[in-house]
Amino acid sequence: EADIYQTPRYLVIGTGKKITLECSQTMGHDKMYWYQQDPGMELHLIHYSYGVNSTEKGDLSSESTVSRIRTEHFPLTLESARPSHTSQYLCASSDIFGGSQGKLFFGSGTQLSVL
Amino acid sequence: AQSVSQHNHHVILSEAASLELGCNYSYGGTVNLFWYVQYPGQHLQLLLKYFSGDPLVKGIKGFEAEFIKSKFSFNLRKPSVQWSDTAEYFCAVNSNFGNEKLTFGTGTRLTIIP
Numbered sequence: 001e002a003d004i005y006q007t008p009r010y011l012v013i014g015t016g017k018k019i020t021l022e023c024s025q026t027m028g029h030d031k032m033y034w035y036q037q038d039p040g041m042e043l044h045l046i047h048y049s050y051g052v053n054s055t056e057k058g059d060l061s062s063e064s065t066v067s068r069i070r071t072e073h074f075p076l077t078l079e080s081a082r083p084s085h086t087s088q089y090l091c092a093s094s095d096i097f098g099g100s101q102g103k104l105f106f107g108s109g110t111q112l113s114v115l
Numbered sequence: 116a117q118s119v120s121q122h123n124h125h126v127i128l129s130e131a132a133s134l135e136l137g138c139n140y141s142y143g144g145t146v147n148l149f150w151y152v153q154y155p156g157q158h159l160q161l162l163l164k165y166f167s168g169d170p171l172v173k174g175i176k177g178f179e180a181e182f183i184k185s186k187f188s189f190n191l192r193k194p195s196v197q198w199s200d201t202a203e204y205f206c207a208v209n210s211n212f213g214n215e216k217l218t219f220g221t222g223t224r225l226t227i228i229p
Contacts, residue, residue, distance in 0.1 A: 004158075035219075040124065043205070043219040059116075059216070090159065104217065106159040 003027050006091050006107035013081055014115055021076045021110045023091030032074040033104065034058070034066060035090040043090065049074055081114045088112070117142035119206050121220035128196055129228050136191040136223050138180075138206035148189040149207040149217065150180055159205070165189065176200070201227045 004025040013019055025032065030051045035043040035058075045058030049068040063085070064078050074093075078085055088111050092104040118141045128134060140146060150162040163174025170182040180191045189206060206220040 033216075040221060042119070042221050043217075045216055045218075048216065059218070092159075103161050103164070108158055 004091060004093055004105050004107045006110050008110060009108060010111045010113075012113045012115065015082055017081050019078050019081055019112070021089055021091075021112070023074045023076070023107055024072050025093045025105070026072060027093065027095070027105065028071065029093035029095050029105070030071065031094045032068065033092040033094075034064075034074070034076050035092065036060060036062065037088045037090060047076065081112075083114045086112060086114050117146070117208055117210065117218045119208055119218055119220035121206055121223050123223045124221070125224045125226070127226045127228065130198055131195050134191070134193040134196045134200070134225070136204055136206075136225070138189045138191065138220060139187050140189065140206075140208045141187065142208060142210065144210055146208050146210055148180070148182060150174065150178070150189075150191050151205040151207060151219075152202050153205070154202045162191075162204070196225075196227050198227045198229050201225060
């Protein structure tokens, strides 16, 4: 059973609001990832981190930002939400070996709707 | 850049039918290949993976996948599906050179009719 948690599960918010999507894992994994998925589309990597104070942009450009101050916590922030940000956001983690073997543990996701 | 194509967006089968979900990838180098599954209300989880060796790999719950290098394919199969196999299935790939960033396909929704 994966011990990676995302909150909130659903979020409906107005345009221009600042939001933070939370992601925490209790497995001590160094590597963490944020994926974005629109309905019927691929999961796109938007951010990843190899450890504390490490953050990198993923393959898909995103206006969101991330931080990694603690190993277990990898929040994603949108400074000013827009309807184009409406999507599902999935957080994942892996250990130093699992990552290279493609074994990621996923959270349950946050479905974000921006009105 | 690597990409993954899953041509079947939604597959509906009756219980005991055989299953094959297509997955093709595009990448010029050596790759690792994966199938992930998301059951209703659950997290996305790894179903099976291929790194090297025997191109026919077996995963959990009777699933298997065959890597055909000449066709750039990694199709998922199960001889006899069950209602509990209803889920969304994602094919994924990463390069074999220490790059663990996974590239996913669009997913195939599988519905099994009792």
